Amino acid sequence: MDPHWLVAGGISREYGILLIQNGGDQKAAQIFTGMLENAETRENGIRSLALLDTYHGHFASTQKRFDECLTILQDQIAPLSKARVHLWLAIVADGQGDLRTEQRELDNSFDNFGDLGPKVIFGAWLGGQYLRAGALDKAQKIESVIAPLTDAKNAKQRGYLQLLQGDNALARGDVDKAISLFSLSNTENNTGFTVEALASAYQKAGKTDQVIAWYEKFLDIQNQSIGWEPQQLWLADHVTLAADYLAKSDHEKAKQTLAASSNCGRTPTPTYRY
Numbered sequence: 142m143d144p145h146w147l148v149a150g151g152i153s154r155e156y157g158i159l160l161i162q163n164g165g166d167q168k169a170a171q172i173f174t175g176m177l178e179n180a181e182t183r184e185n186g187i188r189s190l191a192l193l194d195t196y197h198g199h200f201a202s203t204q205k206r207f208d209e210c211l212t213i214l215q216d217q218i219a220p221l222s223k224a225r226v227h228l229w230l231a232i233v234a235d236g237q238g239d240l241r242t243e244q245r246e247l248d249n250s251f252d253n254f255g256d257l258g259p260k261v262i263f264g265a266w267l268g269g270q271y272l273r274a275g276a277l278d279k280a281q282k283i284e285s286v287i288a289p290l291t292d293a294k295n296a297k298q299r300g301y302l303q304l305l306q307g308d309n310a311l312a313r314g315d316v317d318k319a320i321s322l323f324s325l326s327n328t329e330n331n332t333g334f335t336v337e338a339l340a341s342a343y344q345k346a347g348k349t350d351q352v353i354a355w356y357e358k359f360l361d362i363q364n365q366s367i368g369w370e371p372q373q374l375w376l377a378d379h380v381t382l383a384a385d386y387l388a389k390s391d392h393e394k395a396k397q398t399l400a401a402s403s404n405c406g407r408t409p410t411p412t413y414r415y
Contacts, residue, residue: 191210224253316346323335340352340359
């Protein structure tokens with residue numbers, strides 16, 4: 142009804158992500174590109190294009206776009222936006238198997254942690270990625286920082302703290318505790334992160350039937366994965382689920398899952414937890 146809103150702030154990003162979820166990648170790219178003409182929406186548009194590049198595995202262009210985001214943000218008071226860009230650069234480095242860059246970008250993301258507003262939520266995201274980079278000590282440090290900051294009356298904050306506690310428990314090899322914490326987190330604050338975490342924990346426990354059930358749930362919730370930090374896990378877990386189907390000799394479902402992943406873009410090699 143009013144095309145102006147297609148390039149206005151968060152609405153355009155949400156609309157573009159919805160288009161991607163329904164296979165309209167080219168239209169989404171047009172929407173995001175239209176945001177570049179306005180100085181107020183340019184960084185948001187570049188970041189959205191970077192996420193779309195990441196979705197398709199175009200990591201070289203992704204890095205250039207995120208670097209441009211940081212250039213735009215350097216003169217702004219936007220600690221959370223800067224931290225999220227550095228986190229995404231770490232996720233991209235993870236996809237490239239570049240552990241040194243991943244750890245450096247995670248440290249950059251943590252540098253101004255004290256200035257962030259949503260410390261508990263972002264801390265859980267950052268801690269989980271530190272664990273994927275093999276830095277258990279830093280993930281535990283973040284848990285110790287956000288635990289006393291968690292509002293006991295806030296279900297979302299409780300859920301994210303439990304998510305990071307579960308991640309740390311799983312990294313220490315305490316699978317039963319991890320599953321219990323992930324289950325609590327999923328009840329308190331169901332997200333793509335919590336569903337994927339339960340699938341990964343059951344994977345480590347060797348309970349293939351439950352693994353498959355939770356990965357199927359995860360891949361079925363694009364709206365809780367595409368366009369934000371769980372996105373690359375969602376893509377990679379198509380491969381993981383296909384391998385689990387093969388372990389059950391279900392070759393047809395494995396084939397279908399891999400075929401579905403090819404329709405999503407370029408599926409990255411899965412990063413197995415810890």
